[in-house]
Amino acid sequence: MSAPLPNRNVHRFAVFTAACTFLLLIAGALVTSNDAGLAVPDWPLSYGSLTPPMVGGIFYEHGHRMVATFVGLLSIGLAIWLWRVERRPWLRWLGLSALGVVIGQGILGGMTVLFFLPPAVSSAHAALAQIFFCTVVSIALFTSSWWERTRPSATDFGSPRIHSLAAAVVAATFVQLILGAAFRHKGFGIIPHLAGAAVVTVLVFALARALRRRFAGVPILQSASRMLHVLIGTQLLLGGAAWWSRVYAAPFPQPIPVMVSLTVIHTVMGALVLASTVLLTLACHRIVLRSGAHEQAVERSSQPSRPRHASL
Amino acid sequence: MKSGNTLLLVAGALLVLGLLGCGRREEISEAPSEGPPPANPAAKPVDPATAGAISGFVKLEGTPPRMRSINMAAVPSCAKIHSTPPMTEDVVPGDNGTLQNVVVYLQGDFSQYSFPAVTTPVTIDQKGCLYVPRVVALTTGTPLRIHNSDSATHNTHPLTRNNSEWNETQAVGSPPMERLFARPEVAITLKCNLHPWMTAHVAVFSHPYFQVTGQHGSFDLKHVPPGTYTVTAWHERYGTREQTVTLGPKGEEKISITYKAGSE
Numbered sequence: 001m002s003a004p005l006p007n008r009n010v011h012r013f014a015v016f017t018a019a020c021t022f023l024l025l026i027a028g029a030l031v032t033s034n035d036a037g038l039a040v041p042d043w044p045l046s047y048g049s050l051t052p053p054m055v056g057g058i059f060y061e062h063g064h065r066m067v068a069t070f071v072g073l074l075s076i077g078l079a080i081w082l083w084r085v086e087r088r089p090w091l092r093w094l095g096l097s098a099l100g101v102v103i104g105q106g107i108l109g110g111m112t113v114l115f116f117l118p119p120a121v122s123s124a125h126a127a128l129a130q131i132f133f134c135t136v137v138s139i140a141l142f143t144s145s146w147w148e149r150t151r152p153s154a155t156d157f158g159s160p161r162i163h164s165l166a167a168a169v170v171a172a173t174f175v176q177l178i179l180g181a182a183f184r185h186k187g188f189g190i191i192p193h194l195a196g197a198a199v200v201t202v203l204v205f206a207l208a209r210a211l212r213r214r215f216a217g218v219p220i221l222q223s224a225s226r227m228l229h230v231l232i233g234t235q236l237l238l239g240g241a242a243w244w245s246r247v248y249a250a251p252f253p254q255p256i257p258v259m260v261s262l263t264v265i266h267t268v269m270g271a272l273v274l275a276s277t278v279l280l281t282l283a284c285h286r287i288v289l290r291s292g293a294h295e296q297a298v299e300r301s302s303q304p305s306r307p308r309h310a311s312l
Numbered sequence: 313m314k315s316g317n318t319l320l321l322v323a324g325a326l327l328v329l330g331l332l333g334c335g336r337r338e339e340i341s342e343a344p345s346e347g348p349p350p351a352n353p354a355a356k357p358v359d360p361a362t363a364g365a366i367s368g369f370v371k372l373e374g375t376p377p378r379m380r381s382i383n384m385a386a387v388p389s390c391a392k393i394h395s396t397p398p399m400t401e402d403v404v405p406g407d408n409g410t411l412q413n414v415v416v417y418l419q420g421d422f423s424q425y426s427f428p429a430v431t432t433p434v435t436i437d438q439k440g441c442l443y444v445p446r447v448v449a450l451t452t453g454t455p456l457r458i459h460n461s462d463s464a465t466h467n468t469h470p471l472t473r474n475n476s477e478w479n480e481t482q483a484v485g486s487p488p489m490e491r492l493f494a495r496p497e498v499a500i501t502l503k504c505n506l507h508p509w510m511t512a513h514v515a516v517f518s519h520p521y522f523q524v525t526g527q528h529g530s531f532d533l534k535h536v537p538p539g540t541y542t543v544t545a546w547h548e549r550y551g552t553r554e555q556t557v558t559l560g561p562k563g564e565e566k567i568s569i570t571y572k573a574g575s576e
């Protein structure tokens with residue numbers, strides 16, 4: 001019996017939600033880089049209104065809230081739609097989880113305002129944003145026709161397993177984003193973030209190398225290997241540029257466009273790196289069999305009548 | 313141990329080392345308890361028969377840095393107030409090579425003395441989308457009165473370490489607001505989050521021996537009881553300078569405090 005066709009519309013909606021979430025990340029980064037985090041002193045309303053005058057820092061802070069509200073509404077729609085049409089229970093629950101995360105994000109955002117930007121809360125707000133983005137991106141992948149039709153087509157005989165290596169890259173990248181957020185929100189100095197960059201770079205290069213060597217006949221994994229190099233190289237350059245821009249902008253009385261641009265681009269590029277590594281990890285789980293699983297599959301398929309426990 | 317696992321282990325160790333955080337960029341104190349420190353019940357007023365004065369100038373050696381223009385284009389109601397863009401005011405030279413906006417104060421043990429409360433507010437105005445004056449000093453019992461003379465909404469957010477933090481908005485035409493700082497702190501930066509170029513500084517003391525230098529770059533601390541004190545100068549860009557002064561009964565000490573341009 002063939003698998004049912006994927007619901008292309010829910011996939012498109014998930015992709016749209018992910019794209020809007022990316023715009024929300026940009027909006028959030030603009031708030032921090034423009035030093036507008038407390039331009040609106042009240043929450044959930046803005047100056048007691050849903051439509052305050054969009055001047056000065058209010059433009060960035062309230063603009064961020066507006067985009068966040070829109071993404072929240074999209075998340076509600078996505079969760080409902082998945083619940084109604086999706087045949088995989090775990091994916092229905094994932095849609096609900098994404099909704100829970102975005103509600104938590106809203107609450108954390110309110111706390112940053114009401115408690116005057118405590119570094120821990122602001123950093124948690126930034127970290128949860130990444131989790132939400134990766135969740136929505138994952139939903140987009142799981143609802144895609146590629147995911148539905150793809151079956152394992154390669155075996156991993158290397159060590160560490162590609163799945164473990166990819167997961168380690170995701171974990172390290174996530175920690176690195178937290179360290180970056182803590183730096184931007186004045187919780188840490190730059191040193192932990194630099195140390196994290198070194199760790200992520202080493203792991204990304206190791207993953208790219210493993211993909212290139214172990215899966216030469218799998219085009220999508222070869223492309224992923226090249227993409228990893230491009231992403232990490234770009235992000236390292238952006239990090240250096242962002243740091244330079246902060247030093248250059250320090251004597252100015254207000255955030256200057258070059259500093260705002262470079263720090264925002266570096267921040268959202270970090271989100272793209274994380275999301276890409278999450279997608280790659282999921283793709284590896286879909287495409288690549290572990291060597292032990294492969295051998296079991298071969299043994300089962302070659303001797304179907306042999307009893308499970310052979311007699312001595 | 314296989315090389316791949318070793319790689320993961322090393323990477324994990326590096327990550328942990330990074331997470332240990334080689335020093336925080338800012339030390340953030342615990343939330344301060346409300347209220348000023350309790351007064352000494354045995355404190356007595358300063359005896360005018362023995363009180364003296366410490367006076368002098370704060371000088372700036374070298375060429376003052378070039379001030380930068382403030383871009384208010386994003387807020388038309390602010391930009392239209394100025395025929396030419398205003399300049400930053402973090403370094404304002406005074407007459408004859410002196411430096412303005414320096415908070416000069418005494419550090420010492422004043423716990424045995426009581427001082428009359430100063431209830432006349434110290435005023436900062438939001439005018440031309442700038443804080444005027446940029447640097448003020450007051451005692452813990454003195455209100456800070458903040459006006460909004462602009463046709464633009466402002467919010468005032470003090471970045472405190474030892475005092476309670478707040479973030480208050482003043483719309484166009486709002487009455488002045490008054491706030492007290494309960495604990496000494498040098499210095500609290502005031503920010504307007506709507507207009508990021510707006511900055512002021514408030515120095516708070518538990519005694520009256522402080523002054524902010526003006527056009528002449530001078531200070532004159534009167535009614536100082538005899539003793540040995542550290543005369544401290546604080547500037548928002550150049551930091552602090554200290555000198556030890558010993559004041560005898562009815563003494564008058566004149567000192568000069570010097571900052572070097574480019575020493576920040």
